Every structure is written in C-alpha cells, then in structure tokens.
Amino acid sequence: MSRWYTESRPIHTDRGLKARSKRGDFAENWWTKRWIEALDHLLDPGRLRRGKRYARQGQVLSIEERSGGVTAAVQGSRSKAYRVDIGLEPIGEDEWERVIDALSGRALFSARLLAGEMPADIEEAFSGAGVSLFPARRGELRTSCTCPDPAEVCKHTAAVHYILAERFDEDPFLLFTLRGRTAEAVISALRARRGEEGEERTDVEPESPSLEAEMGRFWEAGAALDSINVKIKPPAVELSMLRRLGQPGFVGEDLGRLLAPSYEAISDAALEVALGESESTEEEEV
Structure with missing residues (x-):
C-alpha cells in the first residue's frame, strides 16, 4: 500500500456477492x-x-x-x-x-x-x-x-x-x-472419541441360549424386557436424523425441507401417545 490515499467511488458491478442484510445487523445466529x-x-x-x-x-x-x-x-x-x-x-x-x-x-x-x-x-x-x-x-x-x-x-x-x-x-x-x-x-474425531468411550463401557454379555432350546417360547416376551428403561422426552436437537443424513445426491430439491413437516408431525404424535400413556399409568398407580 502507498503512503497516501484518497477516498473515491467504487466501480459498479453486477457480478458481486451481495449481502442479504440490507440494513441493521448482518448476523442471524x-x-x-x-x-x-x-x-x-x-x-x-x-x-x-x-x-x-x-x-x-x-x-x-x-x-x-x-x-x-x-x-x-x-x-x-x-x-x-x-x-x-x-x-x-x-x-x-x-x-x-x-x-x-x-x-x-x-x-x-x-x-x-x-x-x-x-x-x-x-x-x-x-x-x-x-x-x-x-x-x-x-x-x-x-x-x-x-x-x-x-x-x-x-x-x-x-x-x-x-x-x-x-x-x-x-x-x-x-x-x-x-x-x-x-x-x-x-x-470424524468426535465420532471416534464417542466410539472409544462406548467400547470402554460395554460389558461382556452372557451367552444366549441356543435357538433350538428357545423354540417353544418364540412368541413370549423375554424376562429381560421388563429391565429395559425407556425415557420418552422431546429430542435435544430438532430433526437431528435429517440433519445428520444430509442432502442426498439423487434429489434436485431440498429433500430435508420437504420431509421436515412429516418428521415433526410424527415426532409430536409419538410424544403425545407416549406421554399420554405415561400420565394415565401414574394416575392408576395413585
């Protein structure tokens, strides 16, 4: 740069990257x-x-x-x-x-x-x-x-x-x-770290009985089913699966935007059913 500078008007161009912000703040997030x-x-x-x-x-x-x-x-x-x-x-x-x-x-x-x-x-x-x-x-x-x-x-x-x-x-x-x-x-580094932690926490499971020994109980619920603790709550990140999968290469338009309303409706319905059942169970227990 030289030691002197005079303010001047820029040459107009239609090839530029115009900011979305027309006034006020530039930031949204x-x-x-x-x-x-x-x-x-x-x-x-x-x-x-x-x-x-x-x-x-x-x-x-x-x-x-x-x-x-x-x-x-x-x-x-x-x-x-x-x-x-x-x-x-x-x-x-x-x-x-x-x-x-x-x-x-x-x-x-x-x-x-x-x-x-x-x-x-x-x-x-x-x-x-x-x-x-x-x-x-x-x-x-x-x-x-x-x-x-x-x-x-x-x-x-x-x-x-x-x-x-x-x-x-x-x-x-x-x-x-x-x-x-x-x-x-x-x-990639985050996934690797989370995977390593998961491996460290994994306990050795007991050997399952053979299929032949369990054929008579095929349609029965196993005893371990009662030990499964499921907590139903709204997701920490909305539409996380769609975000994680990203835009598929075989679709020209924004597939995530098209699927988002369906995912939200299904999630809301599932939460309503699950939480409704939970509340009714608590009332019966009282």
Whole structure:
C-alpha cells in the first residue's frame, strides 16, 4: 500500500456477492454475532461502516475459503479488482486434541455438532484448552489488501469480513476451517472419541441360549424386557436424523425441507401417545 490515499467511488458491478442484510445487523445466529463483535473491537469503525456499504452493494466478487484463512476479490475504484487476504492464526494440533476431548466429554456438544449445529457454550471447550474459537487479540488476525489505503484494515477487507459473516450463518463449521480443522475432521474425531468411550463401557454379555432350546417360547416376551428403561422426552436437537443424513445426491430439491413437516408431525404424535400413556399409568398407580 502507498503512503497516501484518497477516498473515491467504487466501480459498479453486477457480478458481486451481495449481502442479504440490507440494513441493521448482518448476523442471524449467535456465532456470527460473536465474530462481528470480535471484529468491532479489532477494526477501525469508519472503515467498518464503509465495508458494510461495499458488502451490500455487491463489491465483493469472490471469496475462497481455506484452512487458516480466505482470499477474496473486491471491486474498488480501479478497473482491476483488489485482492484481499484474511488469515486467522490456526489452533495447534495439541490444542485441537484437547478441544476434541472436551467436546466429546459433553453429550449435548457432540449431539449438536453431529447434527450440524453450533452449541451455544462451545467456547468453554476452547477456553478450557487454552485457546479461543473467535479472534481475541489483534495478532491473531492477519489482513492484507492490494488497494492504496495505508490503513491496517481497509474498507475492502471489512466488506469481505461481513460477507464471510453471512457465510458463517449458513455454515458455522467454517469457523473450524479458519482455525485449521475442517468440519469433516472435527466430526470424524468426535465420532471416534464417542466410539472409544462406548467400547470402554460395554460389558461382556452372557451367552444366549441356543435357538433350538428357545423354540417353544418364540412368541413370549423375554424376562429381560421388563429391565429395559425407556425415557420418552422431546429430542435435544430438532430433526437431528435429517440433519445428520444430509442432502442426498439423487434429489434436485431440498429433500430435508420437504420431509421436515412429516418428521415433526410424527415426532409430536409419538410424544403425545407416549406421554399420554405415561400420565394415565401414574394416575392408576395413585
């Protein structure tokens, strides 16, 4: 960047990534709000305002995410788009292992992450490992732009931050990618940890009697049936199975959106039947 800079109007483009937000806040979910709050403390307020305007005008032409950062093209006042690079200090391997241990130790954390959701207090797992999911100090965030603005963070960089924030709303796991781990790697590690815990807790079951010895009792309920304790309650994560399965490749439209009302209706009906039977049983016992 040169030592002098003059404010000028950007060249209009129809090829840009326009922000969904037309006024007010850019964030819809708590993790995106945390990202923007972190930036508000680290970046210049004036350039943040101009960056919002650029993002809403569609001046950001492209964004490419990668492990540890993003590269973007922003149309400014010159014919050639400016290149913006934003880097977030990756979390080390040892720290990531401690984070995964903390996440796997909380059943609700694992359930929400495996369902594609970001737990509200996930920062506890990161702080417990001595790191932060969101940028907490200026040195963690590295930015550069090919524009002539001598400021550490220009409006082009700020515009990329806001478009990136809206992408976080759609895919919170991009935060993990910027910190050095892909969503697939985190989910795979969580499943492996949960599987190991399940194996450690599994007791050796007694050998079952042979089929020939039990043929006469085939249609009878086994004695062990009474020992099964089933607690019926609403799911911790709505539509978790649909979220976990994801979008099938053989369907062009959003199958999850089409099936969601049916899944919700069936779940509500099942809960009504189960809880209704439970309440009537308790009344009879009284």
